[in-house]
Amino acid sequence: MKCLNCDGDKFEEKNYRFTPEVKGEEIETVVPAMICNKCHAPLMNDAQMNLLRKAAADAYRKKHGLLTSEEIVKFRSLFGMSQAAFANYLKIGEASIKRWETYFIQDVSQDEHIRLKCDEAYAEYSALNVHWKSHPPDIYSGNRRFSWELFKQAVRYLIEFAKSPLFLNKALFYADFKHYQLYGKSITGARYAHLEYGPCPQQYENLFYFMRQEKTLINSEGHTLKTIEPADLTIFSASEKKVLEFVANLAKPDGGKKLLNLSHQEDAYKNSESMALISYELAKHLKI
Numbered sequence: 202m203k204c205l206n207c208d209g210d211k212f213e214e215k216n217y218r219f220t221p222e223v224k225g226e227e228i229e230t231v232v233p234a235m236i237c238n239k240c241h242a243p244l245m246n247d248a249q250m251n252l253l254r255k256a257a258a259d260a261y262r263k264k265h266g267l268l269t270s271e272e273i274v275k276f277r278s279l280f281g282m283s284q285a286a287f288a289n290y291l292k293i294g295e296a297s298i299k300r301w302e303t304y305f306i307q308d309v310s311q312d313e314h315i316r317l318k319c320d321e322a323y324a325e326y327s328a329l330n331v332h333w334k335s336h337p338p339d340i341y342s343g344n345r346r347f348s349w350e351l352f353k354q355a356v357r358y359l360i361e362f363a364k365s366p367l368f369l370n371k372a373l374f375y376a377d378f379k380h381y382q383l384y385g386k387s388i389t390g391a392r393y394a395h396l397e398y399g400p401c402p403q404q405y406e407n408l409f410y411f412m413r414q415e416k417t418l419i420n421s422e423g424h425t426l427k428t429i430e431p432a433d434l435t436i437f438s439a440s441e442k443k444v445l446e447f448v449a450n451l452a453k454p455d456g457g458k459k460l461l462n463l464s465h466q467e468d469a470y471k472n473s474e475s476m477a478l479i480s481y482e483l484a485k486h487l488k489i
């Protein structure tokens with residue numbers, strides 16, 4: 202490495218003040234650069250150059266009240282989304298996300314769009330979290346605190362056999378209630394409500410919505426859903442796995458039609474009020 206100014210070849214990495222022009226404005230930015238020992242001129246490698254671009258872009262964003270690259274990354278990670286999933290959620294190209302997370306500055310309308318969409322998702326995300334977390338385990342959760350992770354894996358496993366929410370919800374109901382009947386605890390801690398089409402996890406639309414956002418579930422033909430990656434069954438105990446497999450085998454031949462019909466004849470359904478939560482106590486006389 203040689204100094205472009207004096208031909209010197211001794212450098213030291215030091216913070217240096219630059220005033221690059223960003224969108225027609227000079228933006229003061231302090232970042233590390235290699236400084237020539239002899240004439241003190243700065244020289245930058247690629248990494249330092251990228252850092253300067255990013256720092257200058259972020260200084261510009263701060264000055265103009267736009268989201269910084271870091272804030273955009275923070276939003277995205279809050280929802281556990283990949284760049285591709287986040288782009289899909291915002292309905293913009295993935296390349297834009299990649300650039301915004303570095304030194305390409307979003308314009309004001311794009312900035313508003315990101316904030317709006319993230320607020321929406323955040324509101325639902327926190328509502329969901331608070332909703333489930335505010336309930337200690339009780340007879341409506343099968344004596345278990347709701348676990349988002351276990352619920353997601355159960356969905357990813359059962360969706361292979363019961364492909365639409367209509368059937369999937371019954372398979373989940375049977376898995377949780379059957380495990381409660383045998384072992385005194387549900388698998389996922391989900392609460393089930395008596396809905397017109399049978400027992401369904403409370404807030405199931407929200408739960409599936411978040412899974413779609415995270416790309417753990419995607420829409421498939423008709424009203425069916427599918428998962429890209431197979432479920433990780435290692436997080437389940439031996440008894441939980443056994444019950445999940447048992448329910449999957451019942452759903453396999455007809456995609457869950459029989460489970461759907463049966464679910465309407467269950468005490469848990471017949472003896473619970475419309476729209477009300479179903480007590481796991483009613484799991485005693487399950488028909489499977």
Ligand SMILES: [Zn+2]
Nearest residue numbers: 204207237240
């Ligand atoms: Zn020099």
